[in-house]
Each structure stands twice: as structure tokens, then as C-alpha cells.
Amino acid sequence: xxxxxxxxxxxxxxxxxxxxxxxxxxxxxxxxxxxxxxxxxxxxxxxxxxxxxxxxxxxxxxxxxxxxxxxxxxxxxxxxxxxxxxxxxxxxxxxxxxxxxxxxxxxxxxxxxxxxxxxxxxxxxxxxxxxxxxxxxxxx
Amino acid sequence: xxxxxxxxxxxxxxxxxxxxxxxxxxxxxxxxxxxxxxxxxxxxxxxxxxxxxxxxxxxxxxxxxxxxxxxxxxxxxxxxxxxxxxxxxxxxx
Numbered sequence: 001x002x003x004x005x006x007x008x009x010x011x012x013x014x015x016x017x018x019x020x021x022x023x024x025x026x027x028x029x030x031x032x033x034x035x036x037x038x039x040x041x042x043x044x045x046x047x048x049x050x051x052x053x054x055x056x057x058x059x060x061x062x063x064x065x066x067x068x069x070x071x072x073x074x075x076x077x078x079x080x081x082x083x084x085x086x087x088x089x090x091x092x093x094x095x096x097x098x099x100x101x102x103x104x105x106x107x108x109x110x111x112x113x114x115x116x117x118x119x120x121x122x123x124x125x126x127x128x129x130x131x132x133x134x135x136x137x138x139x140x
Numbered sequence: 141x142x143x144x145x146x147x148x149x150x151x152x153x154x155x156x157x158x159x160x161x162x163x164x165x166x167x168x169x170x171x172x173x174x175x176x177x178x179x180x181x182x183x184x185x186x187x188x189x190x191x192x193x194x195x196x197x198x199x200x201x202x203x204x205x206x207x208x209x210x211x212x213x214x215x216x217x218x219x220x221x222x223x224x225x226x227x228x229x230x231x232x233x
Contacts, residue, residue, distance in 0.1 A: 091224035
């Protein structure tokens with residue numbers, strides 16, 4: 001299954017090791033393929049104060065068959081579409097558009113704008129805790 | 141190429157599952173084991189990298205992104221706005 005993890009979940013997962021977000025990151029592998037846009041990688045690394053931390057972060061996406069950063073810009077028409085689907089801020093619409101564009105099954109986010117406002121059938125939006133509960137019960 | 145071999149005994153049911161998997165991928169059980177081992181190694185390496193990153197963050201006293209979920213979300217939204225405006229917005233005007 002392909003998933004995209006929002007930066008707020010990624011950051012929580014790397015610095016609060018007892019969180020649902022941390023357990024989610026631990027699950028990434030051949031059965032749970034992680035795809036994020038460059039924007040999310042930039043957001044995470046902008047909040048890492050040490051160069052070695054940034055290097056460690058990018059090593060997570062180096063030569064793995066199940067973790068990818070996508071550099072290509074999301075098509076403009078898809079960003080416009082996601083503005084219309086409940087994400088008025090273009091930066092949020094970009095993330096929604098990305099999730100559809102790379103065909104993930106779930107966008108994992110704690111951001112209420114995604115969880116509450118986004119209306120799409122292209123993928124599901126769940127917070128990390130709910131995703132984990134459903135994953136462990138094989139409900140996804 | 142190293143062609144030394146070892147023999148192992150598997151429960152019959154496990155070997156049947158292995159043969160089934162191999163057939164699905166149009167390969168043989170030995171190649172199937174090699175692929176599964178490679179994937180398991182990759183996954184272990186990912187977990188090691190993740191642990192290294194977490195250790196690095198812990199050694200530097202954590203991240204200044206807030207303590208509650210709401211604070212983390214708001215901090216990352218600010219970061220998103222800044223980066224998007226600086227590097228992406230011109231693509232979507």
C-alpha cells in the first residue's frame with residue numbers, strides 16, 4: 001500500500017518515539033510504501049537544527065525500494081482542483097493534489113484542514129493513530 | 141560467484157507457500173528466498189537509519205516544534221507557507 005505522510009506527522013514520528021506517528025514510521029517497508037513530495041521533505045528538514053540530522057533524514061530516502069521523495073511539480077490543474085475540494089490554501093492544495101497524483105491510498109496527517117475539510121474519493125485521509133488501529137486490525 | 145551451498149529442512153507447508161510465491165513471481169524458491177532476504181535487510185536498514193535520526197535529535201535536545209499536536213501542526217503550517225511562497229507559488233499563479 002502506498003501512503004503519503006504529512007510533515008507534522010513525520011516530525012512527531014522522529015522526535016516523540018512513543019507516539020503513533022513513530023510507530024507508523026517504524027512500519028514503513030515493502031508492505032507500506034512511503035511517497036512524499038519534496039515540499040514535505042523541506043518542511044521537515046527546515047525544523048532540524050543540525051546538519052547531521054538533515055543528512056540522517058535524507059538517508060531514509062537513499063536507495064530504498066519503499067521510501068521516495070518526488071521532485072516533479074504537481075500539475076497546476078490538480079492543485080486548482082484541490083482548492084475547490086476544500087483546501088483554500090495553495091500549499092495545502094498542493095499536498096492534496098500530490099496525494100492524488102502519485103496515487104497513494106492514504107494521506108496521513110494531523111492537520112485538521114485535511115482531516116475535516118478535504119472532500120475527495122481519490123484517497124483517504126487519516127491521522128496516525130486511526131491509521132495504525134485500522135492497519136493492525138487489517139481494516140485498510 | 142560463490143556457489144557453495146547449504147541444505148536446510150523446511151516444514152512442508154512453508155515450502156509449499158514458498159513454491160507458490162515463487163510461481164506467482166515466475167521464479168524459483170531459491171531466488172524467492174533471496175528476494176525476501178534482500179527486502180528484510182532493506183527494512184532493517186531503514187529502521188537503523190530511523191533510529192540514528194532519532195538518536196541525533198535526542199542528543200541535540202529534541203526539536204523546537206512545540207509539545208502538543210496542535211502546536212506541531214501550527215509550526216509545520218507556518219513552515220509550509222514560507223517554503224511554498226518562496227519556492228513553489230510562482231508555479232501555481
